[in-house]
Amino acid sequence: MPTDEEEQVSEAQIAVHWREEEFYYPPAKFIGQSNASDPAILERFSEENFPECFKEYADLLSWDHYWHTTLDTSNPPFWKWFVGGKLNASYNCVDRHLEKNRNKAAILWAPELESEEIKAITYQELYEQVNEFAVLLRDFCGLKTGDRVTFHMPMVPELPVSMLACARLGIIHSEVFAGFSGAACGGRIADSGSHILITMDSYYRNGELADHKVKADEAIVTAHEQGFDIEKVLVWRRYPDRYGSNSPMVKGRDFFVDEVLKDYKNQIVSPVSMPAEAPLFLMYTSGSTGKPKGCQHSTGGYLSYVAGTSKYYQDIHPEDTYWCMADIGWITGHSYIVYGPLALGATTVMFEGVPTYPDSGRAWRIAERLGVNIFHTAPTTIRMLRKLGPDEPKKYNYHFKHMTTVGEPIEPEVWRWYQESVGKGEAVIVDTWWQTENGGFLGSTLPALQPMKPGSCGPGVLGVYPVIYDEDGNEVEAGSGRAGNICIRNPWPGILQTIYGQPERFVQVYYEKYCKDPKSKDWRDWPYFAGDGAVKAKDGYFRILGRVDDVINVAGHRLGTKELESASLTVPEIAEAAAVPVMDDLRGRVVEMYVSLKPGNKPSKEISDKVIKAIETEIGKIARPKNVWIVQDMPKTRSGKIMRRVIAGISNFTDPGDLTTLANAEVVESIRHQVQREKLAKGELPRELSPKEVEEIKAFGHVD
Amino acid sequence: MWGAIAMTWHYIAGELSLLLGELQEVARDETIVREISDLRKEAETVSFTALANIAAESLALANDMCELSLAVGDSRGFTRQLSICNELWCFGVSAGLFCDD
Numbered sequence: 001m002p003t004d005e006e007e008q009v010s011e012a013q014i015a016v017h018w019r020e021e022e023f024y025y026p027p028a029k030f031i032g033q034s035n036a037s038d039p040a041i042l043e044r045f046s047e048e049n050f051p052e053c054f055k056e057y058a059d060l061l062s063w064d065h066y067w068h069t070t071l072d073t074s075n076p077p078f079w080k081w082f083v084g085g086k087l088n089a090s091y092n093c094v095d096r097h098l099e100k101n102r103n104k105a106a107i108l109w110a111p112e113l114e115s116e117e118i119k120a121i122t123y124q125e126l127y128e129q130v131n132e133f134a135v136l137l138r139d140f141c142g143l144k145t146g147d148r149v150t151f152h153m154p155m156v157p158e159l160p161v162s163m164l165a166c167a168r169l170g171i172i173h174s175e176v177f178a179g180f181s182g183a184a185c186g187g188r189i190a191d192s193g194s195h196i197l198i199t200m201d202s203y204y205r206n207g208e209l210a211d212h213k214v215k216a217d218e219a220i221v222t223a224h225e226q227g228f229d230i231e232k233v234l235v236w237r238r239y240p241d242r243y244g245s246n247s248p249m250v251k252g253r254d255f256f257v258d259e260v261l262k263d264y265k266n267q268i269v270s271p272v273s274m275p276a277e278a279p280l281f282l283m284y285t286s287g288s289t290g291k292p293k294g295c296q297h298s299t300g301g302y303l304s305y306v307a308g309t310s311k312y313y314q315d316i317h318p319e320d321t322y323w324c325m326a327d328i329g330w331i332t333g334h335s336y337i338v339y340g341p342l343a344l345g346a347t348t349v350m351f352e353g354v355p356t357y358p359d360s361g362r363a364w365r366i367a368e369r370l371g372v373n374i375f376h377t378a379p380t381t382i383r384m385l386r387k388l389g390p391d392e393p394k395k396y397n398y399h400f401k402h403m404t405t406v407g408e409p410i411e412p413e414v415w416r417w418y419q420e421s422v423g424k425g426e427a428v429i430v431d432t433w434w435q436t437e438n439g440g441f442l443g444s445t446l447p448a449l450q451p452m453k454p455g456s457c458g459p460g461v462l463g464v465y466p467v468i469y470d471e472d473g474n475e476v477e478a479g480s481g482r483a484g485n486i487c488i489r490n491p492w493p494g495i496l497q498t499i500y501g502q503p504e505r506f507v508q509v510y511y512e513k514y515c516k517d518p519k520s521k522d523w524r525d526w527p528y529f530a531g532d533g534a535v536k537a538k539d540g541y542f543r544i545l546g547r548v549d550d551v552i553n554v555a556g557h558r559l560g561t562k563e564l565e566s567a568s569l570t571v572p573e574i575a576e577a578a579a580v581p582v583m584d585d586l587r588g589r590v591v592e593m594y595v596s597l598k599p600g601n602k603p604s605k606e607i608s609d610k611v612i613k614a615i616e617t618e619i620g621k622i623a624r625p626k627n628v629w630i631v632q633d634m635p636k637t638r639s640g641k642i643m644r645r646v647i648a649g650i651s652n653f654t655d656p657g658d659l660t661t662l663a664n665a666e667v668v669e670s671i672r673h674q675v676q677r678e679k680l681a682k683g684e685l686p687r688e689l690s691p692k693e694v695e696e697i698k699a700f701g702h703v704d
Numbered sequence: 705m706w707g708a709i710a711m712t713w714h715y716i717a718g719e720l721s722l723l724l725g726e727l728q729e730v731a732r733d734e735t736i737v738r739e740i741s742d743l744r745k746e747a748e749t750v751s752f753t754a755l756a757n758i759a760a761e762s763l764a765l766a767n768d769m770c771e772l773s774l775a776v777g778d779s780r781g782f783t784r785q786l787s788i789c790n791e792l793w794c795f796g797v798s799a800g801l802f803c804d805d
Contacts, residue, residue, distance in 0.1 A: 177714075179718050179721055180718060180722075181744055181745070184748040206791075329718065330714055330715055330718070378715060380715070380799045383799075384795065384798040387797070619757045620761035621764065622760045622764055623760075
């Protein structure tokens with residue numbers, strides 16, 4: 001095990017990259033209209049009121065039957081929420097709004113081409129479209145409650161229509177991001193056991209009509225190779241009666257939805273009353289083993305959670321025009337474009353294209369035209385918009401009261417541009433942390449009650465109690481500056497129910513690491529392991545750490561050390577490998593590999609060449625190491641970790657630092673002698689490093 | 705080692721896959737088409753930390769394609785490939801896959 005000293009040093013080194021920022025407070029105008037402006041809400045969702053506090057979220061929905069048990073923990077960690085309750089998600093997102101808001105826009109769809117009209121779909125129209133398509137699914141496709149259907153759909157209104165039609169019948173939908181290949185879609189079809197694929201012929205991206213149906217053919221081949229056959233492909237057309245794909249329609253298998261729908265015009269189907277714990281949808285995440293994970297989300301728990309967080313964290317009121325500029329192919333889109341806003345009866349905006357086409361003012365023109373007052377997007381998009389059009393927002397007359405940033409840490413300077421330029425200094429910013437598995441936000445600020453802090457997502461959200469554990473399960477104290485694994489101590493209604501078809505993997509991935517007692521039925525013994533690193537400040541705000549691995553920046557390309565090392569280990573003779581950066585005047589940094597050999601092998605140029613070849617093949621020529629050093633042994637801690645900063649110091653002719661924690665300090669001198677002698681012989685003369693470069697080398701390997 | 709920021713990982717992997725799909729469509733050389741296809745598969749399945757390497761490789765391939773188009777005087781192909789190259793670069797920088805300096 002690592003010593004305390006080692007652990008503190010490495011964690012402090014991570015934390016030191018983060019400077020605490022000042023608080024920003026919401027404008028009085030925002031507080032005055034906020035859904036959550038009474039601090040009593042914090043008390044209502046305190047731990048002593050858990051799990052009953054979540055009744056407040058569930059009460060935002062219309063239930064056919066109320067639940068008898070709020071949280072059933074009898075089979076941990078397969079938590080069941082609102083047991084005994086029955087409801088229908090489609091009814092909650094559509095039907096129940098008809099009485100008061102029949103003619104209100106449910107969805108405003110902005111096509112990518114500005115020459116095309118914005119489409120407004122009222123709640124009444126949505127109701128009709130959802131019903132007609134649901135009848136088609138039932139009668140034409142023979143689908144029934146519990147069946148799975150895969151969508152491979154772009155950002156068109158037909159996607160939420162399809163989702164809500166499935167939900168109406170209790171069919172489990174599984175949307176695959178439209179940008180993904182047909183092969184990826186095929187893998188998800190096979191895993192979910194879908195017999196029906198719903199797709200689109202084409203859609204616009206960057207001003208061009210992209211052929212999308214062609215991917216369906218690829219998906220079907222892949223699914224077949226994995227032992228699963230699609231019976232029907234339903235093809236929505238971007239322009240009804242005009243086919244926008246070069247892929248031939250297969251007779252008896254492929255059908256244009258607009259043609260088949262004619263038989264179901266004006267037909268209505270009653271929403272199926274579903275048990276709260278019935279699955280609503282699957283959302284696949286990539287798996288490094290190659291097999292994707294189908295995160296299964298429930299009907300009652302999930303819908304309650306996204307309705308509650310949409311109301312209190314997104315501050316959505318029925319009269320708001322809300323735009324989450326994400327893709328419905330991700331969980332963000334499911335939760336905060338479709339289910340959350342529609343459950344609250346708001347108007348949700350969808351955009352087909354990329355926000356920088358035809359220019360970087362496009363997003364702001366949409367906001368101005370549609371009167372968007374709540375805006376939601378990811379830091380990557382914010383950075384892109386800032387890079388391409390830093391002064392664009394001020395050209396347009398829109399006014400946001402609220403802006404969200406989602407999914408990854410946002411740098412304080414980017415946060416400030418978002419606040420000052422995009423938000424025009426008028427809007428609150430809600431920074432959020434959560435994951436596909438979580439259904440909705442886990443860390444954020446209640447916008448009227450908790451001040452904003454750039455770079456921090458905030459504390460745990462209502463009813464969610466995060467904690468940071470070190471590798472041994474000890475709690476890392478707030479304000480210690482130390483990082484650790486962020487976990488959630490309690491279940492919450494939005495959490496995934498399981499990994500579809502892989503319950504053992506579900507337990508292993510999310511609960512095994514910190515489970516205190518596998519036999520316990522007490523939720524307190526089953527912290528949820530999120531897999532992200534975080535630091536908790538004294539004020540209880542969390543900063544999520546984006547770095548997951550050491551990275552070597554070669555000529556602007558960020559190369560992960562783990563990938564370099566994994567590639568080296570594909571050479572049969574190699575026992576261990578470590579990648580380090582070496583300062584280079586031309587390319588900024590270059591890679592040097594240190595490898596040790598398995599017993600029975602002797603160092604040779606042939607082995608070095610094999611390592612280089614393996615890296616070029618696995619990663620690319622850009623990653624070609626400048627040198628491969630075959631060493632007898634690596635410098636290691638007593639727990640067996642390779643001390644990369646030591647060999648990085650040797651390669652850069654700098655001080656390798658403190659060696660007292662090494663279990664085999666004697667190897668350092670022999671490596672130094674071998675490496676530096678050979679470098680000098682080759683004419684690789686050391687240059688004096690700047691203090692910043694020296695610090696970088698010293699800190700190298702800190703994530704281990 | 706910590707896991708990735710999972711939600712953003714999926715978004716970034718998806719966008720990268722999408723850009724690779726566009727690149728594949730404008731590739732002339734069969735070998736390059738296969739290489740792009742392999743990269744795309746990787747982008748859709750590998751861990752977050754590998755995405756930077758995939759992005760770098762994609763950019764290198766896109767550069768090769770531009771050079772090939774120039775060599776045969778295919779100005780239309782070059783323009784399209786260059787545009788995807790730019791998109792890849794801009795997205796990669798914004799997503800933290802490349803450094804801006």
